């Protein structure tokens with residue numbers, strides 16, 4: 001996310017770092033926010049760490065907002081170096097001022113601690129569920145958001161599980177409606193899922209614009 005030149009990156013899953021470097025070749029982000037410790041959300045933080053640690057030794061520390069387990073995972077890959085040499089850690093959930101943004105992380109149900117993220121600037125809000133089961137906090141997280149990015153794993157049998165840690169596209173639409181969001185973007189598609197079918201399922205519950213996350217997609221906010 002780029003706002004008046006301030007660059008905030010939200011989750012760094014598999015192969016996201018090359019795409020980030022395609023936008024910003026020097027990896028010069030101003031802040032990183034990670035929702036939870038699962039590798040599909042944080043594994044490329046390791047590559048960014050190495051760029052900073054070996055490429056810019058002694059450079060300014062990078063603000064990192066995440067649940068504590070994220071740094072534990074990274075520490076497993078880098079047991080012999082001090083991660084704090086690169087990262088200025090701020091634990092989630094919590095609320096912070098991050099450059100031009102007000103950032104809020106709310107706890108949401110998942111297999112591991114997961115922080116849903118809300119970012120606001122100039123009255124425009126973007127919210128992102130991370131991975132989550134259905135939860136009332138989703139309506140708070142995405143309240144009136146210009147863009148509500150919600151996971152729609154559509155895993156077989158999901159709605160009949162005794163404990164819910166993921167959602168369907170239909171549920172994503174339901175929570176976007178309850179939040180009063182303007183636009184919904186579905187993400188976290190299970191391999192092989194039909195993204196057009198996911199959009200159609202969400203549209204049954206949500207009357208606003210429904211988008212499917214796509215690799216390389218760029219969106220303007222507040223337009």
Ligand SMILES: [Zn+2]
Pocket residue numbers: 036038110131
């Ligand atoms: Zn997860």
